[in-house]
Amino acid sequence: MSNLQIFLKIKLCVIIVTIIMTLNTIYAQERHVSNSRDRINSKGMALMDSQGIFVPFEFDRHALGNNDVLIEILYSGICHSDVHQALQDWTENETYPMVPGHEIAGRIVKVGKNVKNFKVGDHAGVGCMVNSCGQCNNCKVHQEQYCLKGCVFTYASKDIYHDNEITKGGYSNNIVVSEKFVIKIPKHAPLEKVAPLLCAGITTYSPIKAAKIKKNDKVAVAGFGGLGHIALQYLVAKGAKVTVFDITDNKQNEAIKMGAEKYVNVKNQKEVEKLDNSFRIIFSTIPAKFDPVMYLKMLQLDGELVLIGAPPIKDTPTLAVTPFVFTGRRKVWGTLIGGIKETQEMLNYSVKNKIYPRIEIIEPSQISDAYKKIKNGEAQFRYVIDMNKLK
Numbered sequence: 184m185s186n187l188q189i190f191l192k193i194k195l196c197v198i199i200v201t202i203i204m205t206l207n208t209i210y211a212q213e214r215h216v217s218n219s220r221d222r223i224n225s226k227g228m229a230l231m232d233s234q235g236i237f238v239p240f241e242f243d244r245h246a247l248g249n250n251d252v253l254i255e256i257l258y259s260g261i262c263h264s265d266v267h268q269a270l271q272d273w274t275e276n277e278t279y280p281m282v283p284g285h286e287i288a289g290r291i292v293k294v295g296k297n298v299k300n301f302k303v304g305d306h307a308g309v310g311c312m313v314n315s316c317g318q319c320n321n322c323k324v325h326q327e328q329y330c331l332k333g334c335v336f337t338y339a340s341k342d343i344y345h346d347n348e349i350t351k352g353g354y355s356n357n358i359v360v361s362e363k364f365v366i367k368i369p370k371h372a373p374l375e376k377v378a379p380l381l382c383a384g385i386t387t388y389s390p391i392k393a394a395k396i397k398k399n400d401k402v403a404v405a406g407f408g409g410l411g412h413i414a415l416q417y418l419v420a421k422g423a424k425v426t427v428f429d430i431t432d433n434k435q436n437e438a439i440k441m442g443a444e445k446y447v448n449v450k451n452q453k454e455v456e457k458l459d460n461s462f463r464i465i466f467s468t469i470p471a472k473f474d475p476v477m478y479l480k481m482l483q484l485d486g487e488l489v490l491i492g493a494p495p496i497k498d499t500p501t502l503a504v505t506p507f508v509f510t511g512r513r514k515v516w517g518t519l520i521g522g523i524k525e526t527q528e529m530l531n532y533s534v535k536n537k538i539y540p541r542i543e544i545i546e547p548s549q550i551s552d553a554y555k556k557i558k559n560g561e562a563q564f565r566y567v568i569d570m571n572k573l574k
């Protein structure tokens with residue numbers, strides 16, 4: 184091959200590479216322009232740091248994909264997890280601005296062209312997750328919350344399916360979600376009471392179902408707050424005989440009214456000791472430091488302690504192994520929310536049996552105050568934000 188031929192070949196290669204790079208750049212720019220043009224404008228309430236002070240915040244969300252729905256958010260519950268996460272109780276690496284909220288109820292206002300299960304005007308909800316791989320062993324058995332690639336949580340989570348953007352949650356006026364992660368809400372169900380079920384409901388319904396609770400089972404709920412008062416209602420609906428534990432006398436009347444057989448303030452040591460070897464299963468919804476051994480002693484042979492509440496890392500209860508070995512084959516297991524299929528089942532069951540949280544509706548401007556009350560243990564059950572009042 185002559186020098187001229189080699190020169191021409193190199194020249195041709197350079198021209199081809201240049202053309203490909205130019206086309207790529209034009210395509211990328213167009214894609215970027217069309218993406219940013221189609222992005223959804225949102226406004227909500229955000230935290231700028233871990234001080235717990237909310238401010239009005241405008242942002243945008245990823246464009247409506249073919250399988251997505253756009254939901255106008257009407258109500259958003261405040262979960263104790265929101266407070267833990269906002270205040271960095273679980274990790275010091277949270278990202279801000281943070282728009283929390285994973286108890287979302289609203290109305291569909293737009294659907295992508297491939298959406299099959301929803302139409303404009305339907306009532307719909309979103310819980311703790313907005314995406315997962317759909318392929319792994321856990322996703323295949325409808326346990327998306329345990330996706331082996333990591334599910335995308337509704338807020339403060341890296342959305343690997345949308346350019347790694349950080350998700351923003353329900354303390355806002357709208358949300359775009361794949362229809363696979365959207366829950367149908369019947370039109371006659373009260374949206375403000377349904378919202379907290381999307382986390383607190385499934386978080387308690389799923390382990391109660393997994394534990395195969397039967398009529399007359401002797402069980403207990405430890406912690407009578409946002410999760411505990413819903414757990415009690417499911418257990419009563421299943422015919423179990425339920426004892427409720429908390430650290431105050433103030434909640435006794437409410438617990439008995441909701442069907443508890445007995446209420447015990449665990450600060451009363453003598454009352455607690457009388458209950459050793461009593462329960463088949465105890466559900467702990469406690470979000471703060473507690474003594475697991477005290478509860479384990481209250482279990483019968485082969486009894487189970489189910490951990491549902493997640494205390495801050497600095498207050499995480501620990502279990503001494505040797506005393507545990509001497510107990511009667513008692514078991515401890517943990518559980519995180521539930522899959523989407525089971526969340527829909529929970530919602531249908533709750534609406535049918537009229538199992539709803541006790542709520543107090545607040546305006547977006549009151550969120551910072553509500554956080555303080557939740558942190559100090561002064562909240563009664565569940566706050567729900569009326570997102571229509573967003574200015």
Ligand SMILES: [Zn+2]
Binds near residue numbers: 264265285311382383
């Ligand atoms: Zn939650």
Ligand SMILES: [Zn+2]
Binds near residue numbers: 321330
């Ligand atoms: Zn998966």
